[in-house]
Amino acid sequence: MKKKYLYYLILAGSLLYIAFFIYLNLFYNPSDTNFLKQKTNVVHPVYLPVWLTVMHTHVLSASITMFSGILNFSTILRKRRTYTI
Numbered sequence: 001m002k003k004k005y006l007y008y009l010i011l012a013g014s015l016l017y018i019a020f021f022i023y024l025n026l027f028y029n030p031s032d033t034n035f036l037k038q039k040t041n042v043v044h045p046v047y048l049p050v051w052l053t054v055m056h057t058h059v060l061s062a063s064i065t066m067f068s069g070i071l072n073f074s075t076i077l078r079k080r081r082t083y084t085i
Contacts, residue, residue: 007073014070018063025059 025032035055036046 004075007075010073011070014066018066021059022063026056030056 031048031052032055033048033051036048036051039046
């Protein structure tokens with residue numbers, strides 16, 4: 001029973017973390033370019049719309065990946081289907 005509570009605690013914390021970063025990067029400050037100031041030895045000019053599109057895609061794909069990783073530990077999903085190779 002303790003494992004179930006631990007899973008739900010980790011699930012809630014991870015979902016809050018994912019929701020916070022989606023909100024921060026896509027809604028609160030969608031044009032945040034402070035990370036580009038840290039780039040050194042830039043050979044080509046930086047096109048902000050391209051970089052922002054890449055950053056937003058990265059945030060969304062990372063969020064989906066983190067959520068699917070959490071689902072791998074779900075006992076409910078494991079009991080529902082078994083795969084054999």
